[in-house]
Amino acid sequence: MTHISVEDVSFGYTASPVVRNTSFTVEKGEYVGVIGPNGSGKSTLLQLILGLYEPDKGTIELFGQPSRAFVDRERVGYVAQDVTENTKEMPITVEEVVLMGRFPHAGFGRVGSDDRRRTREALRTVGIDHLAGRKITKLSGGQRQRTYIARALASEADLLVLDEPTVGVDAESIEDFFDLLDRLNDDGMTILLVEHDIEAVLEHTGRVLCLNRTLYFDGPPGAFVDSDALERAYGIETQRGEVTP
Amino acid sequence: MTPSPTSTLTIASVDGLVVPSVTGLPTGAIGWLIDRWSDLLSAVGDAAGIEMLQYGFMHRAFLVGVLIAVMAPLIGTFLVHRQLALIGDALAHTAFAGVAVGLFVNAVLGTGISPYLTAVVVAMIAALAIELISEVTDAYNDVSMAIVLSTGFALGAVLISLNAGGLAVGINQYLFGNLATVSRSNAMILIGLFLVVTLVVGTTYKQLLYVTFDETAARVAGLNVPWYNRIMTMLTAMVVVGAMQIMGVILVAAMLVVPVAGAAQLARSFREALLASIILAELAVLVGITLSFQYEATAGGTIVLVAVALYVGAVLLGKVQSNRKTVGDIHATAEEQTAD
Numbered sequence: 291m292t293h294i295s296v297e298d299v300s301f302g303y304t305a306s307p308v309v310r311n312t313s314f315t316v317e318k319g320e321y322v323g324v325i326g327p328n329g330s331g332k333s334t335l336l337q338l339i340l341g342l343y344e345p346d347k348g349t350i351e352l353f354g355q356p357s358r359a360f361v362d363r364e365r366v367g368y369v370a371q372d373v374t375e376n377t378k379e380m381p382i383t384v385e386e387v388v389l390m391g392r393f394p395h396a397g398f399g400r401v402g403s404d405d406r407r408r409t410r411e412a413l414r415t416v417g418i419d420h421l422a423g424r425k426i427t428k429l430s431g432g433q434r435q436r437t438y439i440a441r442a443l444a445s446e447a448d449l450l451v452l453d454e455p456t457v458g459v460d461a462e463s464i465e466d467f468f469d470l471l472d473r474l475n476d477d478g479m480t481i482l483l484v485e486h487d488i489e490a491v492l493e494h495t496g497r498v499l500c501l502n503r504t505l506y507f508d509g510p511p512g513a514f515v516d517s518d519a520l521e522r523a524y525g526i527e528t529q530r531g532e533v534t535p
Numbered sequence: 536m537t538p539s540p541t542s543t544l545t546i547a548s549v550d551g552l553v554v555p556s557v558t559g560l561p562t563g564a565i566g567w568l569i570d571r572w573s574d575l576l577s578a579v580g581d582a583a584g585i586e587m588l589q590y591g592f593m594h595r596a597f598l599v600g601v602l603i604a605v606m607a608p609l610i611g612t613f614l615v616h617r618q619l620a621l622i623g624d625a626l627a628h629t630a631f632a633g634v635a636v637g638l639f640v641n642a643v644l645g646t647g648i649s650p651y652l653t654a655v656v657v658a659m660i661a662a663l664a665i666e667l668i669s670e671v672t673d674a675y676n677d678v679s680m681a682i683v684l685s686t687g688f689a690l691g692a693v694l695i696s697l698n699a700g701g702l703a704v705g706i707n708q709y710l711f712g713n714l715a716t717v718s719r720s721n722a723m724i725l726i727g728l729f730l731v732v733t734l735v736v737g738t739t740y741k742q743l744l745y746v747t748f749d750e751t752a753a754r755v756a757g758l759n760v761p762w763y764n765r766i767m768t769m770l771t772a773m774v775v776v777g778a779m780q781i782m783g784v785i786l787v788a789a790m791l792v793v794p795v796a797g798a799a800q801l802a803r804s805f806r807e808a809l810l811a812s813i814i815l816a817e818l819a820v821l822v823g824i825t826l827s828f829q830y831e832a833t834a835g836g837t838i839v840l841v842a843v844a845l846y847v848g849a850v851l852l853g854k855v856q857s858n859r860k861t862v863g864d865i866h867a868t869a870e871e872q873t874a875d
Contacts, residue, residue: 309805317757321687340755341755342751342754342755360757361757363756363757364756366754366755367751370749370750370751370752371619377713379799380616380747380748380799380805381798381799381802381805381807381808382748382804383803383804383805385804386744386804386805386806387748390741390744390745390749390756392742392758393742393745394757395758396741397738398738398741403739423803423804425803425804441752445756459747459776532552
């Protein structure tokens with residue numbers, strides 16, 4: 291089953307497009323990494339897929355429905371770019387944040403014991419159930435990131451969309467985090483990951499999309515290494531691993 | 536303007552049709568509640584020998600104060616954590632224009648509409664305007680907010696001066712609030728606003744929380760964010776007008792902000808924060824009204840000063856708490872590591 295379908299999409303906030311003539315599909319159970327230099331339109335592409343903007347040209351579908359009119363919202367879990375550095379001093383606990391994943395299920399009704407049970411389960415899956423009562427602003431970047439993954443799990447999402455989730459997270463936590471994503475993917479979760487760490491994408495994902503306004507490469511990590519897509523997309527002579535995007 | 540204390544089901548004739556008055560029954564019930572509240576406070580006053588509880592206007596002042604101290608921080612908690620505290624101030628100043636419209640209309644047409652009703656209408660229109668401006672410009676900016684604020688206040692000032700033959704006399708009560716002028720009908724208006732505000736927040740609590748915490752994720756989760764933003768500002772308009780009676784235009788926004796800021800120092804969860812802000816606001820209102828009666832000081836100012844004192848206390852307590860917690864966290868982390 292096709293989870294994401296992007297067909298000949300162009301989009302710009304102003305007259306000059308940020309995303310140009312881009313097409314690809316993501317099937318159920320795939321683990322896809324999106325890489326590209328800063329300002330290459332990666333985050334914009336994610337937001338288009340999530341239906342936050344209307345493309346100027348082309349069509350985007352989520353689970354076979356137009357993304358702007360997509361209704362099964364609980365199927366998509368989104369971890370935004372700045373979650374690890376959220377400085378807002380709002381008093382809210384980890385459990386309260388994860389419980390939000392149940393809100394689309396509850397609608398205007400009350401959250402029940404089943405919702406709380408699933409919240410607990412999600413916290414256990416990502417390994418932070420001991421932090422349930424902790425204030426979110428007191429967490430480390432890595433712990434916060436897990437909180438948002440747990441929210442997606444609580445929502446019973448089968449597509450996880452992550453926008454640079456490792457910014458501001460220490461090296462050891464990053465490794466654990468990618469192990470967690472591997473596990474979730476093994477359990478059948480479809481993952482679309484925008485990430486600046488090319489090494490990590492090549493090591494963990496099953497497919498690489500290399501983007502700089504338009505698609506430069508779409509294929510398995512092995513083929514990407516052998517291609518010259520990286521040099522062309524980043525527009526510099528470079529060796530893999532030395533890119534500082 | 537005193538409505539009949541026992542306005543039961545009245546019959547009104549509209550276009551030849553005889554229909555029961557829509558407002559008859561609810562106002563009857565609300566009036567009954569106000570009477571019972573009065574009885575209760577009288578009894579407490581007699582039993583404990585509290586002088587101020589002998590006065591009917593103090594009964595109503597406490598009733599209005601207690602309700603304000605629930606709904607102001609209830610809405611304020613959502614506003615403050617979206618960094619929208621200024622909206623309360625802007626709407627209060629436009630509500631002042633609404634008061635002026637009401638007084639103006641009454642003076643010109645000889646009607647007896649409560650200025651608080653016109654204030655609700657004008658403040659709600661301003662709330663919608665603020666929302667529309669922010670949706671078009673894609674941001675709540677302090678410039679447009681400042682423009683709405685000053686336009687409202689200027690409009691109020693002009694309307695009042697145009698009709699100066701007696702209008703300016705009673706204006707202080709709207710600017711600074713007044714305990715003694717909480718009439719029965721104004722108390723009823725406030726109870727009506729209170730019911731609407733608590734019912735709407737009760738039904739949309741989850742959605743409002745989601746939008747407050749993470750607007751983008753809320754949109755991804757399929758919430759109609761602009762719609763909830765509109766609800767939020769409309770409720771703010773209602774709270775502001777309701778609280779204006781004793782707080783006054785100039786200080787009303789403080790009730791939306793100060794108890795919430797204090798609660799944020801102490802609370803871990805959002806629910807705790809809501810509860811703590813209501814407790815702080817109740818303390819401020821009860822102590823403030825009492826002091827204001829004893830020393831014949833203005834109620835709004837006294838309440839705000841008490842609220843600020845509570846805020847300072849909360850900040851200090853929060854510091855002590857977090858110091859203790861940091862030490863606790865170090866122990867907890869050590870335990871976790873040994874457990875691994």
